[in-house]
Amino acid sequence: MKSQHIVTATLCLALVGAAGLAHADNASRQERLVQKLTERFTTADVNGDGLLTAAEAEGKMRFVHRHFSEIDSGQQGAVSLDQIKDFVAQKAMARGAVF
Numbered sequence: 245m246k247s248q249h250i251v252t253a254t255l256c257l258a259l260v261g262a263a264g265l266a267h268a269d270n271a272s273r274q275e276r277l278v279q280k281l282t283e284r285f286t287t288a289d290v291n292g293d294g295l296l297t298a299a300e301a302e303g304k305m306r307f308v309h310r311h312f313s314e315i316d317s318g319q320q321g322a323v324s325l326d327q328i329k330d331f332v333a334q335k336a337m338a339r340g341a342v343f
Contacts, residue, residue: 278329285325295322307332 288296288304301309301323308315308328315323315331 281329281332282325285328293322295324296328297322 284305288300290300296308298309298312301312311331315327
């Protein structure tokens with residue numbers, strides 16, 4: 245009986261450890277995605293004003309270009325990196341992914 249408890253406790257610890265690693269992997273993946281998004285945004289931001297127009301996004305950030313009017317909900321004619329991050333996070337949450 246005691247050995248069964250030890251096996252159960254060991255399995256629980258292994259699962260908790262695996263969940264921690266999965267969380268760390270997910271956090272690391274999120275950091276890489278944000279870094280890549282930031283790099284692509286900077287490259288697409290031709291005039292360096294910290295905002296993307298639909299023309300700047302075209303061909304360089306196709307997802308942003310396709311969803312530009314949704315991201316630019318205030319119809320300002322340009323979107324910030326934070327607006328894009330928020331939109332991507334909303335889309336990920338809607339499909340059950342964690343971002």
